[in-house]
Amino acid sequence: MAKRSDGRKADELRPMMAKVGVVPNADGSAMFAFGNTIAIAAVYGPRLLHPQHMQDPATGILRCNYDLLSFSVSDRKKPGPNRRAQEISKVTEWALMPVLDLKEFPNTVIDVQIYIIQADAGTRTAGINAASLALAHAGIPMKDLVCSVACGKLDKDVVVDLTKEEEDYHEGEGATDFAIAKVANYDEYSLLQLDGKIQPEVLKQVVEISNKACKEIYEVQKKALKAIVEQEMGGKAK
Amino acid sequence: MRNKINEAHEAVEAHEADSSEVKRKVVIPGEVIVTGEDYLPGEGTKRRGEDVVASRFGLAEIAGRSIKVISLFGTFIPRRNNVIIGRVRDITFYGWSIDMDSASSGFLPLDESPRFINKDEMDQFLAIGDVIAAKIWSVKSKGIDLTLNGKGLGKLEGGFVFRVIPSRVPRIIGREGSMVGLIKEKTGCNITVGQNGWVWIKGPTSDAEIRARKAVEFVADKVFVDGLTDKMEEWFTKN
Numbered sequence: 001m002a003k004r005s006d007g008r009k010a011d012e013l014r015p016m017m018a019k020v021g022v023v024p025n026a027d028g029s030a031m032f033a034f035g036n037t038i039a040i041a042a043v044y045g046p047r048l049l050h051p052q053h054m055q056d057p058a059t060g061i062l063r064c065n066y067d068l069l070s071f072s073v074s075d076r077k078k079p080g081p082n083r084r085a086q087e088i089s090k091v092t093e094w095a096l097m098p099v100l101d102l103k104e105f106p107n108t109v110i111d112v113q114i115y116i117i118q119a120d121a122g123t124r125t126a127g128i129n130a131a132s133l134a135l136a137h138a139g140i141p142m143k144d145l146v147c148s149v150a151c152g153k154l155d156k157d158v159v160v161d162l163t164k165e166e167e168d169y170h171e172g173e174g175a176t177d178f179a180i181a182k183v184a185n186y187d188e189y190s191l192l193q194l195d196g197k198i199q200p201e202v203l204k205q206v207v208e209i210s211n212k213a214c215k216e217i218y219e220v221q222k223k224a225l226k227a228i229v230e231q232e233m234g235g236k237a238k
Numbered sequence: 239m240r241n242k243i244n245e246a247h248e249a250v251e252a253h254e255a256d257s258s259e260v261k262r263k264v265v266i267p268g269e270v271i272v273t274g275e276d277y278l279p280g281e282g283t284k285r286r287g288e289d290v291v292a293s294r295f296g297l298a299e300i301a302g303r304s305i306k307v308i309s310l311f312g313t314f315i316p317r318r319n320n321v322i323i324g325r326v327r328d329i330t331f332y333g334w335s336i337d338m339d340s341a342s343s344g345f346l347p348l349d350e351s352p353r354f355i356n357k358d359e360m361d362q363f364l365a366i367g368d369v370i371a372a373k374i375w376s377v378k379s380k381g382i383d384l385t386l387n388g389k390g391l392g393k394l395e396g397g398f399v400f401r402v403i404p405s406r407v408p409r410i411i412g413r414e415g416s417m418v419g420l421i422k423e424k425t426g427c428n429i430t431v432g433q434n435g436w437v438w439i440k441g442p443t444s445d446a447e448i449r450a451r452k453a454v455e456f457v458a459d460k461v462f463v464d465g466l467t468d469k470m471e472e473w474f475t476k477n
Contacts, residue, residue, distance in 0.1 A: 143268055
């Protein structure tokens with residue numbers, strides 16, 4: 001097997017960090033980091049939806065906005081929305097929607113702002129993890145948390161949580177990037193995206209390896225949510 | 239009349255005071271709180287097979303057989319009989335539209351005003367920008383109906399309004415209004431706390447008002463589980 005540049009094992013994630021309650025003015029917020037990739041998510045609402053024609057009298061809606069900030073990459077990115085950001089915003093929305101129950105809030109919107117303040121591949125997955133935490137923090141009814149991770153191939157070997165350097169690995173079978181989002185305690189997947197080529201047999205391996213990674217991510221998310229309550233209770237949590 | 243306003247909250251909060259036999263724990267969405275057919279899933283929980291699971295993040299309270307999850311963060315979710323503080327946004331033909339900092343705006347029908355008001359003179363009773371304390375009469379998908387019929391509800395004149403996290407309101411009010419009563423006593427201010435997280439303060443001097451606001455924010459800042467009244471007494475000796 002080709003050695004990974006940072007010496008990780010194939011199924012080893014980068015060091016993760018999660019923190020809840022990072023944006024004081026939002027109704028819910030969280031930060032999530034995979035190594036050098038850092039995402040911040042802020043949730044506002046449920047609040048009245050404008051423009052009015054988008055309102056749904058049957059249920060509340062979710063509106064995500066993903067923003068890769070101009071200073072997050074080494075070559076300054078032109079600020080503002082672009083085609084890529086639009087697509088990622090949309091898939092993030094789809095990845096989160098299955099766990100939310102917004103029937104209680106008709107005609108309203110929940111706005112999720114995701115900012116990538118440092119990018120080293122896997123930004124959409126870090127964004128989904130952060131957004132899932134922020135939604136929970138905002139007290140929105142959810143059936144579960146969403147965990148997300150990207151897998152890829154170094155030639156023929158499946159590895160988890162690619163860095164930018166690994167994502168650009170063009171030798172052998174070429175670069176492959178496979179983003180997955182999983183509903184933590186269910187056998188359900190809310191996001192599957194493939195960039196590159198993969199054999200059907202290998203796909204099974206990818207799902208297995210990301211299931212294992214998602215479990216680890218879930219533990220980190222769980223810890224972050226419990227930590228914020230303990231902190232607010234002044235260390236008196238029971 | 240002003241002092242009566244607070245009694246309205248106290249009546250609403252009284253039933254929440256009995257917490258002696260309650261077990262509490264922090265839960266995240268999807269986490270199993272208890273297992274067993276005996277339990278009754280309440281607010282913020284769902285039954286999944288044998289288990290009662292949390293459907294939102296917060297403090298799970300297990301009181302005998304009934305289970306509920308109280309949110310510690312997030313926006314105000316209107317419920318019937320909540321006393322709220324709102325601001326008049328618009329005057330319509332049938333009543334007043336009230337901004338109460340929640341997803342849907344409140345509506346105070348003309349019939350709910352305590353005395354007869356001529357339709358041409360509605361702004362003499364409540365003008366745009368006026369602050370009121372009102373009770374939620376009904377919550378429907380079309381909107382929220384408010385009423386002023388109740389002890390101590392009505393227009394709030396003078397003073398100022400600020401916001402705290404709505405889920406912290408029960409702690410500010412305290413057991414049968416003990417906490418807000420203590421702050422009122424120590425600062426000599428009139429304080430009204432709305433369930434939507436708006437707090438109205440009016441005092442004899444602006445120094446007293448600022449002291450009262452700091453006291454309220456101190457209570458709202460941390461979710462101390464117990465001994466908060468003692469902590470507050472201590473705070474007042476220092477500040």
